[in-house]
Amino acid sequence: MEETISLRELFAVLRKRLWLIVLITIIAATVSAVISFFVLTPVYESKTQILVNQAKNDQQLYNNQTVQTNVQLINTYNDIITSPAILDRVVKELKLDKSAGDLSSQIQVTSAQDSQVAQIVVQDTSAKRAADIANTTASVFQKQVPKLMNVDNVKVLSKAALGENPSPVKPQPLLNVAIAIVVGLMVGVGLSFLLEYLDNTLKTEQDIENILELPVMGVITTIKDVPKATNVQRPDLTARVPQRGETFGS
Known part of the structure; x- marks a missing residue:
């Protein structure tokens, strides 16, 4: 059975794992900025x-x-x-x-x-x-x-002249951060599709129809357990039994 993926499904995968793509991009940009500004020696x-x-x-x-x-x-x-x-x-x-x-x-x-x-x-x-x-x-x-x-x-x-405020030719922090953002986006997108490919669980009725090629006759919904009542008054089993000649009202 040949599987085809529509453009809508691709966007659905990206939207589903958008948090992962954004997280990886932010981490890559942050690491690149820290290394460029604080680790690498200016040249x-x-x-x-x-x-x-x-x-x-x-x-x-x-x-x-x-x-x-x-x-x-x-x-x-x-x-x-x-x-x-x-x-x-x-x-x-x-x-x-x-x-x-x-x-x-x-x-x-x-x-x-x-x-x-x-x-x-x-x-x-x-x-x-x-x-x-x-x-x-x-x-x-x-x-x-x-x-x-x-x-x-x-x-x-x-002759070579030394300026008042010489600027280093490398590293170039802004360029490094821009490259890190692009790489982070590529890694995030690739990882999102990889996780989606490895995920073989059935989540919707459409998944069942695509795999079995049969229509769905019915769906069993998830029913949550009703919490037990905690404040229900129970009858007083220790009440005094009336003696002969006594009534409950006396």
Whole structure:
């Protein structure tokens, strides 16, 4: 027997277990908010930009071939910036309590396509330390490039600046709560349909007709027990029996 579920039945299931869906959603949003605001450590981000530009002289013209050479060099510079040759000096200058490998995981070097500008992005739990790492990395890289590649074509375009009220880039509490609400709704709805699927009890006459495919002839209603009376007066069995010649009224 093939079972089909109408849209009305789906809404009936959701309405029946609406309290469960709302409860799970509230719990998920509350847990997400508590973790985002009180458990996770805020992470700040700072950026500095460097310009890769070949030094020009009278014999060298600034043409398209030169630009393409600089763009190709950026890919090489990206790897050099996060190498121990640069980061070991950054750790030493800033006296950081971490290795070059740990610092490398905090630094990301990006550049737009066909652009001579590279961006050093640093994330750290301290906004000031993130700015210091970004600026020091750019400065050390600018000093070490002539020694490593025998070229002097790197300039610091903009330094990382620390604002008055820096905002963390993560966690994002509002986004986390919104995601938790969506996940809570999905879990609540799924659990509601699962419980309805596992519930094989007969509750209405319609359930009997659907299963047996027979009409219902009659219904026995539930009759509640009538409470026993507690204040009924019983006859006085200890009354005095009248003697001969006496009447009840005397």
